[in-house]
Amino acid sequence: MRRLITQTGEWFDRRLQLAAPIREAAEHPVPRNTASWWYVFGSAALTVFLLQLVTGILLALIYVPSASEAWSSLQALNHDVALGWFIRAMHGWGSNFMVAIVLIHMVQVFLFGAYKFPRELTWILGVFLLLMTLGMAFSGQVLRFDQDAYWGLGIGASIASRIPIAGPVIVKLMLGGPIIAGATLSRFFALHVFVIPGMLIGFVCLHLLMVLKLGINEWPMPGRLVKRATYENEYHQLTRKYGAPFVPYAIWKDLFFAAFILLAVAACALYFGPFGPTGRPDPTIIQTAPKPDYFFLWLYALLSLLPPSMETPALLIGPVIAIAALVLLPFLSGEGEKSWRRRPIAVLTVLLVAITLGTLTHLSGYTPWSPHMNAWSSDPVPAKFLHGTTALQRQGALVFQLKQCRNCHSIGESGGQRGPALDSVAVRLTQDQLIRQVIQGGGNMPAYGKNLSPAETTALVAFLETLHPAGQTPARDAALTEAQAEGQDKNKSVSVQ
Amino acid sequence: MSNENTISRRGLFVKIGVLFNGLVATALAVPIVRFVLSSVTRGRANAYLSWVPIGSVADFPEGETRLATFKNPYVMPTDGKTVDTACWVRRVAGDQFQVFAVNCAHLGCPVRWFPQSGLFMCPCHGGAYYRDGSRASGPPERGLFEYPYKVQDGLVTIQAGELPTPGSPTASLIGRKPPCAA
Numbered sequence: 001m002r003r004l005i006t007q008t009g010e011w012f013d014r015r016l017q018l019a020a021p022i023r024e025a026a027e028h029p030v031p032r033n034t035a036s037w038w039y040v041f042g043s044a045a046l047t048v049f050l051l052q053l054v055t056g057i058l059l060a061l062i063y064v065p066s067a068s069e070a071w072s073s074l075q076a077l078n079h080d081v082a083l084g085w086f087i088r089a090m091h092g093w094g095s096n097f098m099v100a101i102v103l104i105h106m107v108q109v110f111l112f113g114a115y116k117f118p119r120e121l122t123w124i125l126g127v128f129l130l131l132m133t134l135g136m137a138f139s140g141q142v143l144r145f146d147q148d149a150y151w152g153l154g155i156g157a158s159i160a161s162r163i164p165i166a167g168p169v170i171v172k173l174m175l176g177g178p179i180i181a182g183a184t185l186s187r188f189f190a191l192h193v194f195v196i197p198g199m200l201i202g203f204v205c206l207h208l209l210m211v212l213k214l215g216i217n218e219w220p221m222p223g224r225l226v227k228r229a230t231y232e233n234e235y236h237q238l239t240r241k242y243g244a245p246f247v248p249y250a251i252w253k254d255l256f257f258a259a260f261i262l263l264a265v266a267a268c269a270l271y272f273g274p275f276g277p278t279g280r281p282d283p284t285i286i287q288t289a290p291k292p293d294y295f296f297l298w299l300y301a302l303l304s305l306l307p308p309s310m311e312t313p314a315l316l317i318g319p320v321i322a323i324a325a326l327v328l329l330p331f332l333s334g335e336g337e338k339s340w341r342r343r344p345i346a347v348l349t350v351l352l353v354a355i356t357l358g359t360l361t362h363l364s365g366y367t368p369w370s371p372h373m374n375a376w377s378s379d380p381v382p383a384k385f386l387h388g389t390t391a392l393q394r395q396g397a398l399v400f401q402l403k404q405c406r407n408c409h410s411i412g413e414s415g416g417q418r419g420p421a422l423d424s425v426a427v428r429l430t431q432d433q434l435i436r437q438v439i440q441g442g443g444n445m446p447a448y449g450k451n452l453s454p455a456e457t458t459a460l461v462a463f464l465e466t467l468h469p470a471g472q473t474p475a476r477d478a479a480l481t482e483a484q485a486e487g488q489d490k491n492k493s494v495s496v497q
Numbered sequence: 498m499s500n501e502n503t504i505s506r507r508g509l510f511v512k513i514g515v516l517f518n519g520l521v522a523t524a525l526a527v528p529i530v531r532f533v534l535s536s537v538t539r540g541r542a543n544a545y546l547s548w549v550p551i552g553s554v555a556d557f558p559e560g561e562t563r564l565a566t567f568k569n570p571y572v573m574p575t576d577g578k579t580v581d582t583a584c585w586v587r588r589v590a591g592d593q594f595q596v597f598a599v600n601c602a603h604l605g606c607p608v609r610w611f612p613q614s615g616l617f618m619c620p621c622h623g624g625a626y627y628r629d630g631s632r633a634s635g636p637p638e639r640g641l642f643e644y645p646y647k648v649q650d651g652l653v654t655i656q657a658g659e660l661p662t663p664g665s666p667t668a669s670l671i672g673r674k675p676p677c678a679a
Binding site: 066067068069150151154155157158159160161162163167168169171172173175176177178179180181182183185186280281282283284286287288289290300303304306308309311369370371373376402403404405407408418441444445446447448450451 | 533534536537545564566569571572573574575576577578579580581582583599600603604605606607608609611613614615616618619620621622623625627633634635636637638658659660662663664665
């Protein structure tokens with residue numbers, strides 16, 4: 001039996017002649033200290049990519065890329081096809097994991113100085129792989145053709161339309177027509193299933209080939225500087241003299257981590273289930289608050305926090321600068337220190353970017369900038385704000401709810417957070433200031449002058465004046481009280497005379 | 498001598514072969530590029546726009562703002578529900594109307610009308626507009642997009658057909674900042 005297998009193998013290899021190059025690649029010597037848990041993220045990204053290929057093909061067996069059918073075919077996958085929900089969940093969670101692992105891989109490569117000579121091109125290919133991964137993430141969200149996908153496309157179109165001169169052309173190219181419709185979904189399907197994966201496979205092969213040809217980056221030692229003239233010799237010494245074969249010396253950690261990641265994806269898929277689809281992609285249903293998938297949440301937050309005039313420049317120039325910086329990085333610092341221990345600015349840059357993205361993502365978890373569209377009709381006025389109030393003040397509380405003030409202003413910790421909380425507004429603003437603010441608006445608040453009768457304004461302000469913590473006096477206009485006191489004094493003196 | 502000749506003859510054939518392929522590729526590129534750009538070229542001179550009815554005048558009480566829906570005039574067989582479009586119709590008085598796109602002028606999320614406070618609010622980034630469509634607060638840099646409308650034989654029709662986006666020429670054509678009519 002064993003002889004038969006050997007003979008068959010030999011028969012094939014005489015014709016394929018692949019055994020020798022594969023063995024050579026597998027056993028190529030690597031620096032001993034690269035057999036580290038820090039060096040597993042690249043192979044993990046490849047593993048998740050392969051998972052995405054397999055689950056993607058499986059989904060394509062059922063999915064229909066038509067604007068009229070896509071949503072129902074996803075429902076069928078979720079509910080009718082045996083384990084369709086699990087394959088969808090694996091693909092969705094696989095996408096989240098892939099974005100995360102690619103980012104971690106990039107940070108590790110950056111901090112270990114692996115982008116320096118002679119691996120500049122490997123890094124640049126990696127930058128394009130990151131962009132393609134994000135492209136897959138966005139186009140994948142579009143294929144989940146639900147309300148979020150529909151309005152998300154609208155947001156994409158609005159951003160693209162701001163590009164000077166070419167904007168409208170790009171929008172029509174992106175949508176495949178004048179509106180978001182059947183042609184839009186079809187072209188995103190072509191992008192997600194043929195164009196980007198094809199490019200990804202090509203780039204991944206090149207990326208891997210270069211890792212093999214140039215060798216894996218050695219563990220960076222503080223003080224061991226990269227010089228173009230000597231580096232290749234030094235690396236040769238590390239691998240030929242002191243190195244160890246990749247298989248089995250280093251690969252076992254890659255194998256363990258890859259299996260662990262696949263298990264983690266499967267666990268998330270089992271526990272959390274598939275993503276959506278949310279409501280039908282029917283543009284006449286406008287009771288919706290679309291939100292992007294998690295890897296674009298930071299952008300969602302940024303777009304609401306930037307001053308309006310900064311938005312278009314930031315949207316159009318920001319990505320260009322970011323991509324240019326990443327591509328140019330190996331040319332700007334292609335030599336020198338590799339160890340992160342001696343590159344404080346590199347470490348600080350990573351921390352700054354991570355904290356910024358993390359904070360923005362965290363903020364979009366509870367979107368303080370979005371009005372709570374139903375707060376006015378659903379959030380009760382806490383009883384403590386009504387206790388012991390006059391009829392006028394209670395009338396004001398009604399106005400406060402009915403005029404949707406609550407959608408942007410919270411009291412008693414419920415309501416919108418777009419504007420400031422009003423629990424203690426009376427301490428900050430005097431009666432006159434309250435009236436002015438309500439009628440004229442300003443500071444990012446609409447003017448309510450045309451939508452409030454004088455009686456309503458009076459009632460509303462009377463209610464707002466009660467909003468101060470017990471024991472803290474409401475704000476008062478010192479000048480006004482002075483003037484009134486003076487006036488009374490004058491009256492007194494007049495009456496005395 | 499003859500050797501060199503044979504080589505250059507082969508070389509010449511290779512060059513002619515490359516040139517021939519180049520010519521064929523260029524010729525094929527014309528239909529390919531025209532196909533890829535078809536959605537752009539078709540939309541030139543606002544060819545996507547046409548007049549569509551959104552309801553009779555009686556459907557819209559004076560002084561109120563109501564949601565109306567219409568079918569996008571340009572339809573493909575696989576469009577499904579996506580061609581159904583919503584718009585906010587404000588009947589100012591008599592035959593005087595304002596028809597707004599539901600798409601926020603910031604990033605296109607659907608704005609909702611609150612008659613009690615007379616505001617359109619956007620659920621995404623908190624853009625707000627007054628009843629006449631002008632910007633009230635939040636990130637939008639302009640008022641709501643407005644469709645041109647006509648009233649004929651008691652029927653309200655609007656000129657529609659393109660997704661209104663901040664940069665599209667139709668948006669600037671039809672979406673001039675609404676006059677501050679109260």
